[in-house]
Amino acid sequence: xxxxxxxxxxxxxxxxxxxxxxxxxxxxxxxxxxxxxxxxxxxxxxxxxxxxxxxxxxxxxxxxxxxxxxxxxxxxxxxxxxxxxxxxxxxxxxxxxxxxxxxxxxxxxxxxxxxxxxxxxxxxxxxxxxxxxxxxxxxxxxxxxxxxxxxxxxxxxxxxxxxxxxxxxxxxxxxxxxxxxxxxxxxxxxxxxxxxxxxxxxxxxxxxxxxxxxxxxxxxxxxxxxxxxxxxxxxxxxxxxxxxxxxxxxxxxxxxxxxxxxxxxxxxxxxxxxxxxxxxxxxxxxxxxxxxxxxxxxxxxxxxxxxxxxxxxxxxxxxxxxxxxxxxxxxxxxxxxxxxxxxxxxxxxxxxxxxxxxxxxxxxxxxxxxxxxxxxxxxxxxxxxxxxxxxxxxxxxxxxxxxxxxxxxxxxxxxxxxxxxxxxxxxxxxxxxxxxxxxxxxxxxxxxxxxxxxxxxxxxxxxxxxxxxxxxxxxxxxxxxxxxxxxxxxxxxxxxxxxxxxxxxxxxxxxxxxxxxxxxxxxxxxxxxxxxxxxxxxxxxxxxxxxxxxxxxxxxxxxxxxxxxxxxxxxxxxxxxxxxxxxxxxxxxxxxxxxxxxxxxxxxxxxxxxxxxxxxxxxxxxxxxxxxxxxxxxxx
Ligand code: GAL
Numbered sequence: 001x002x003x004x005x006x007x008x009x010x011x012x013x014x015x016x017x018x019x020x021x022x023x024x025x026x027x028x029x030x031x032x033x034x035x036x037x038x039x040x041x042x043x044x045x046x047x048x049x050x051x052x053x054x055x056x057x058x059x060x061x062x063x064x065x066x067x068x069x070x071x072x073x074x075x076x077x078x079x080x081x082x083x084x085x086x087x088x089x090x091x092x093x094x095x096x097x098x099x100x101x102x103x104x105x106x107x108x109x110x111x112x113x114x115x116x117x118x119x120x121x122x123x124x125x126x127x128x129x130x131x132x133x134x135x136x137x138x139x140x141x142x143x144x145x146x147x148x149x150x151x152x153x154x155x156x157x158x159x160x161x162x163x164x165x166x167x168x169x170x171x172x173x174x175x176x177x178x179x180x181x182x183x184x185x186x187x188x189x190x191x192x193x194x195x196x197x198x199x200x201x202x203x204x205x206x207x208x209x210x211x212x213x214x215x216x217x218x219x220x221x222x223x224x225x226x227x228x229x230x231x232x233x234x235x236x237x238x239x240x241x242x243x244x245x246x247x248x249x250x251x252x253x254x255x256x257x258x259x260x261x262x263x264x265x266x267x268x269x270x271x272x273x274x275x276x277x278x279x280x281x282x283x284x285x286x287x288x289x290x291x292x293x294x295x296x297x298x299x300x301x302x303x304x305x306x307x308x309x310x311x312x313x314x315x316x317x318x319x320x321x322x323x324x325x326x327x328x329x330x331x332x333x334x335x336x337x338x339x340x341x342x343x344x345x346x347x348x349x350x351x352x353x354x355x356x357x358x359x360x361x362x363x364x365x366x367x368x369x370x371x372x373x374x375x376x377x378x379x380x381x382x383x384x385x386x387x388x389x390x391x392x393x394x395x396x397x398x399x400x401x402x403x404x405x406x407x408x409x410x411x412x413x414x415x416x417x418x419x420x421x422x423x424x425x426x427x428x429x430x431x432x433x434x435x436x437x438x439x440x441x442x443x444x445x446x447x448x449x450x451x452x453x454x455x456x457x458x459x460x461x462x463x464x465x466x467x468x469x470x471x472x473x474x475x476x477x478x479x480x481x482x483x484x485x486x487x488x489x490x491x492x493x494x495x496x497x498x499x500x501x502x503x504x505x506x507x508x509x510x511x512x513x514x515x516x517x518x519x520x521x522x523x524x525x526x527x528x529x530x531x532x533x534x535x536x537x538x539x540x541x542x543x544x545x546x547x548x549x550x551x552x553x554x555x556x557x558x559x560x561x562x563x564x565x566x567x568x569x570x571x572x573x574x575x576x577x578x579x580x581x582x583x584x585x586x587x588x589x590x591x592x593x594x595x596x597x598x599x600x601x602x603x604x605x606x607x608x609x610x611x612x613x614x615x616x617x618x619x620x621x622x623x624x625x626x627x628x629x630x631x632x633x634x635x636x
Pocket of ligand 1: 055091195196197259
């Protein structure tokens with residue numbers, strides 16, 4: 001959407017009658033309650049996928065023996081038992097698109113079992129059969145454009161597609177149905193990662209197009225300018241893949257992984273289409289690059305749910321800053337990914353793994369956090385550039401807390417009962433998940449974190465809210481179906497040098513959209529939640545003109561204290577807060593402005609499955625004031 005195309009809302013009462021701005025595609029008024037959970041529920045990613053991927057270990061220098069060796073070790077070393085199941089082949093497997101019928105041809109010099117007969121007939125079926133016989137699942141890689149990332153961005157790549165221009169068009173563009181039927185129907189894959197380089201790097205003025213290497217494809221994505229990205233067109237292409245996957249997998253046994261590196265405002269819509277969606281550009285085996293990738297997912301807990309996880313990229317445990325000599329860093333990387341409900345995809349040549357590394361990857365207590373059935377991503381309880389605290393609500397009522405030292409010096413951290421939303425006058429019992437040491441504290445506990453260390457505890461205590469939970473404790477049950485944002489890049493993400501550029505050029509710019517999205521326990525641009533001077537340490541901060549879908553698991557009452565957040569720039573705008581139950585209006589506040597006392601609202605939600613929290617304002621799109629659903633909770 002162009003920010004020039006501003007639409008004014010003429011008032012909350014008539015807002016539903018207005019033709020909607022192009023904020024939520026295919027829906028007339030994005031604030032109109034639907035009574036329906038709109039985030040993706042298709043496929044097999046009810047829990048974050050676990051497995052192995054060839055890319056970080058081998059880049060495009062992948063072959064059958066490497067894939068099978070890792071698969072065998074995953075079984076033999078007990079990692080399959082610990083939950084690792086998907087064995088995913090990344091870029092480098094294809095040799096050409098056969099002409100004239102367009103069937104893809106596998107590089108049989110690398111994958112000998114794929115050789116299936118005359119006329120370049122190849123098949124991955126023997127390999128996927130083998131993986132399935134080992135109790136594993138198989139994953140494949142493609143691109144949404146005509147050409148792949150390796151072709152466009154990595155000229156020195158091993159295993160480039162070969163032949164004429166048409167033969168080298170190995171991506172899905174124009175072949176979605178044909179390729180998805182081949183991968184899933186004929187070859188038996190269970191997982192696909194769909195990259196986006198082909199719709200980004202082949203503009204008319206690029207070297208590749210000028211030299212006649214590849215056909216022009218006017219870019220739909222501009223990584224540095226969301227206004228120059230055709231977001232609806234990108235979404236539509238990925239939507240075609242989602243549809244083809246459903247059609248070709250009647251048993252629903254597939255995972256769709258979107259790889260758009262946080263571009264094209266994918267944070268808002270990727271969760272509606274796929275099982276996992278990348279939030280940043282590629283990770284590398286560097287501590288600071290890991291921070292970048294972590295940050296791109298860490299403040300997006302409301303945008304991750306069962307069947308739609310944030311993906312900060314694959315694990316680099318085993319290499320570089322996370323190698324056998326850097327186990328503190330490796331443990332931090334692994335534990336943080338677990339806390340974020342990130343896919344746990346090993347990116348290491350397991351033939352080189354020692355016992356300690358295998359033990360880390362197989363750590364059941366940490367994996368259990370990632371695979372917890374409630375599916376709540378950890379939320380930030382304390383943020384600074386140096387030390388951070390993340391808290392994750394677990395299905396059995398426990399919480400997991402990670403205290404993370406990002407710096408190279410030791411730091412002292414204090415964990416408080418307030419961080420955990422537990423009572424500060426009752427003991428809180430703790431289990432250190434690295435040492436298994438048990439303990440207990442009341443009120444607060446001081447800890448010293450070694451450089452780069454993450455202390456990770458499982459805790460149990462008396463909840464501050466005895467008979468229910470705050471919505472910010474259960475982000476997996478909250479979906480910002482419409483979050484009132486215009487696509488803005490998030491400036492708070494760590495800016496590491498981009499590994500493949502070093503310090504050439506001006507450095508990393510904010511590029512991953514999401515700034516201003518709904519936040520647990522904070523205002524949408526990171527300020528504290530505060531209404532008319534009163535601070536709230538709990539609640540949902542969002543922009544007005546938003547609609548949040550909330551799953552209710554049998555609670556009978558909803559309550560919150562609502563108002564326009566003090567961080568609003570424009571004090572003149574009014575906001576009305578509405579609560580719907582299964583599509584029916586339950587309660588509505590009077591119009592509220594910044595500085596006005598917050599309103600307590602409460603609703604009977606007995607028997608209601610889906611609650612919708614709507615904040616309507618009379619402001620222009622892009623100028624909606626931050627609002628607070630303070631202490632929003634379900635109880636009884
Ligand atoms: C990148 C992607 C990587 C890897 C690579 C293959 O775009 O983010 O994870 O798949 O392409 O060329």
